[in-house]
Amino acid sequence: MKRQVWMYLVLAVLVGFGIGGALATGRELTILTWNHFVPGFNQEFVRQVEEWGRINGVSVRVDFLSLPDLAARLPAEVEAKAGHDIVLLFNYNVALFKEHLVPLDDLANELDTLYGPWAEGAKFLAFLDGHWWAIPWCFQSLVATVNKEAWKAIGVSVDDLVNFTWEDLLRVAPKLAEIGHPIGFAIKDTFDANGGLFPILWSFGARVVDENGYVTVVSPETRAAIEYVMKLAKYMPPDVFAWDDAGNNRFMLSGVGSWTPNPPSIWAVAMRDKLPIADSIDHAPLPSGPYGRFRVADYNSFGIWQFSPNIDLAKDLLRWLMRPDNVVKQVEASWGYNEPTLKAYNEISYWISHAPLRYYHPPVEEPRPTGWPAPPGPQWAMAYNLHIVPLMFAKAVTGELTPDEAMQWAEAELLKLGFKSK
Amino acid sequence: MYKRTAYLMIIPVLFILLLLMVYPVGLSIYTSLTDRRIGTAGKFVGLDTYRRMVNQPLFVRTLINSGLYVSISLTLKTIFGLLLALLFHHIPAGRNFLRAIVLLPWVVPTSMSVLIWQWMFDPSFSVLNWILTQLGLNRVSWLGSPFWARLAVITVNVWRGIPFFSIALGAGLTAIPQELYESASIDGATSIQQFFRITLPLLTPVLNIVLLYSLVMTIADFDIVYILTRGGPFQSTHLLGTLAYQVGLPGTQISQGAAISLFIFPILLVAAFFALRTVISQEI
Numbered sequence: 021m022k023r024q025v026w027m028y029l030v031l032a033v034l035v036g037f038g039i040g041g042a043l044a045t046g047r048e049l050t051i052l053t054w055n056h057f058v059p060g061f062n063q064e065f066v067r068q069v070e071e072w073g074r075i076n077g078v079s080v081r082v083d084f085l086s087l088p089d090l091a092a093r094l095p096a097e098v099e100a101k102a103g104h105d106i107v108l109l110f111n112y113n114v115a116l117f118k119e120h121l122v123p124l125d126d127l128a129n130e131l132d133t134l135y136g137p138w139a140e141g142a143k144f145l146a147f148l149d150g151h152w153w154a155i156p157w158c159f160q161s162l163v164a165t166v167n168k169e170a171w172k173a174i175g176v177s178v179d180d181l182v183n184f185t186w187e188d189l190l191r192v193a194p195k196l197a198e199i200g201h202p203i204g205f206a207i208k209d210t211f212d213a214n215g216g217l218f219p220i221l222w223s224f225g226a227r228v229v230d231e232n233g234y235v236t237v238v239s240p241e242t243r244a245a246i247e248y249v250m251k252l253a254k255y256m257p258p259d260v261f262a263w264d265d266a267g268n269n270r271f272m273l274s275g276v277g278s279w280t281p282n283p284p285s286i287w288a289v290a291m292r293d294k295l296p297i298a299d300s301i302d303h304a305p306l307p308s309g310p311y312g313r314f315r316v317a318d319y320n321s322f323g324i325w326q327f328s329p330n331i332d333l334a335k336d337l338l339r340w341l342m343r344p345d346n347v348v349k350q351v352e353a354s355w356g357y358n359e360p361t362l363k364a365y366n367e368i369s370y371w372i373s374h375a376p377l378r379y380y381h382p383p384v385e386e387p388r389p390t391g392w393p394a395p396p397g398p399q400w401a402m403a404y405n406l407h408i409v410p411l412m413f414a415k416a417v418t419g420e421l422t423p424d425e426a427m428q429w430a431e432a433e434l435l436k437l438g439f440k441s442k
Numbered sequence: 443m444y445k446r447t448a449y450l451m452i453i454p455v456l457f458i459l460l461l462l463m464v465y466p467v468g469l470s471i472y473t474s475l476t477d478r479r480i481g482t483a484g485k486f487v488g489l490d491t492y493r494r495m496v497n498q499p500l501f502v503r504t505l506i507n508s509g510l511y512v513s514i515s516l517t518l519k520t521i522f523g524l525l526l527a528l529l530f531h532h533i534p535a536g537r538n539f540l541r542a543i544v545l546l547p548w549v550v551p552t553s554m555s556v557l558i559w560q561w562m563f564d565p566s567f568s569v570l571n572w573i574l575t576q577l578g579l580n581r582v583s584w585l586g587s588p589f590w591a592r593l594a595v596i597t598v599n600v601w602r603g604i605p606f607f608s609i610a611l612g613a614g615l616t617a618i619p620q621e622l623y624e625s626a627s628i629d630g631a632t633s634i635q636q637f638f639r640i641t642l643p644l645l646t647p648v649l650n651i652v653l654l655y656s657l658v659m660t661i662a663d664f665d666i667v668y669i670l671t672r673g674g675p676f677q678s679t680h681l682l683g684t685l686a687y688q689v690g691l692p693g694t695q696i697s698q699g700a701a702i703s704l705f706i707f708p709i710l711l712v713a714a715f716f717a718l719r720t721v722i723s724q725e726i
Contacts, residue, residue, distance in 0.1 A: 088692070095481070095690075095696070099480060099696075119481060208674055208676070210672070259565035262586025263586075270564075271566060276566070405693045407674075
């Protein structure tokens, strides 16, 4: 008798799971995005997604991963042909995975008509072979984050920095180092290093790979950029050769650093945590060079996998996330970190109403994705992941190679990845 | 009937082994013989991926890194593990408590302990550098210079591995009959002679197994390097696992990633063969 009772109980549990499973196969949408550097943003993002879910009777789930983990998760979903419906595609990942994405021409053109045009860098990365393969959601750019008190001590105001050239920076760097507040950016194989090095390359007229995929790193312009960084690095702390992507954040938040290229996450954390340094943090444009003034911009696009069973729902969610009221709240929740990819949203007043962000957006410099103008594709994705350009600079600055040898090393590495030789 | 039942009972385990070990390894070997990228079918290219790989300076450097990492780590773990095991074997009281303390590095999740080491090696705020400066010495760029970064990852690996060596070798020491030492003492053998003539030879089978296990785990190490240095600075601390990951996943060159991770497989097989042969011959 007792055994019969147990049998019926087990059967009831199994049936219950079955029914529950059947009920659970209603409409569901999943989205994978990055774990935002600004604390508090994720909650606002989840709120917006859940609000859309409530209105449309769809069960939604948002998953967050750090950028490096995202880079590993995307290939896994492609291989398994299973995973999230919508995924965040950082920079060149749109080109890397476009064969597995749903074309979004209709949605992109609709948003262009309503709020456009699209930012140049956004289109460069997401509009490929005549189609939109993802919706550029937002970008963040590496402006100069400065400790204005340190600069004041040497008689330079933040507004003076608007007219600075790289030579001006080299001129004042020793003074800042002398007062114990050096400038710094990572010069090693880490992603943040690109934020300091590529603007120098571009403004000296150097191009690592041209728009047709030819390797052009060996040039007098690149040599000039390397030699400049070799001089500038003398006034940086030796730690820059060991920094990870958070190294420059700690450098500034500790009050030691005076200047580093970074999006305003440093300022946001200082303000949120009411750190002593908070009132001293400001932002300024990066210096200009003989060939212009540039800033690295990292673009975040949302793509929809072809294997998603909810393509129309996914498009509708993306449409929702790009609505003016939601974009404004995203900018606020990110403390101004998220920059819009559609022109109409440049009018958002957040950056003007917060004085430290007045030079962050819209950028004074020309924002460009790392590697520009290399054609988007798997070759540049590999070059980016293998840190070819930061390593080129690091090898020259540390004396492991001469500037010419460093350029030749970079050229050889890029050719091995499949870029063409001129 | 019992034989049939026995075979039936091991079928589920065999099935799991096939699914979770044989199939993935087989698929990796096949993938390494193609030019697959993530999401593409790729085509069979034979050993071309391996040929290109061995000519790449980064791969050769990684192989050298792995060799240095394994040989130095294993040597230090053996020496310090044995010393600890001998110490615990001879202390009269508190042995179990001390063993529990010593076991902590091995028990604490790797990611947690390595994050703490990362803080200790931080380029700007390292507590180790603070101690050095208090002693009037120069700061060290722990994770910024290839030499010190290699030393840093080896230190963390050794710190994590010593407990396993000390516990396993301690168990081996306990199994050695005390009468042998007593007879040796009566015959006038010194402690050093007893160590080299009794302890070491009788500990060799256990040491072989421990070394083999540690060799496999060390050569396949990923988390220490991934968390501490990501293979840097200047790709000087890449191990086969971290390079395979970087090339195969974010780099999407899955066939190259498979080839890198499989490269050491034949070497490990040979090492395992000789280690186990030594153990079996000693038992005979």
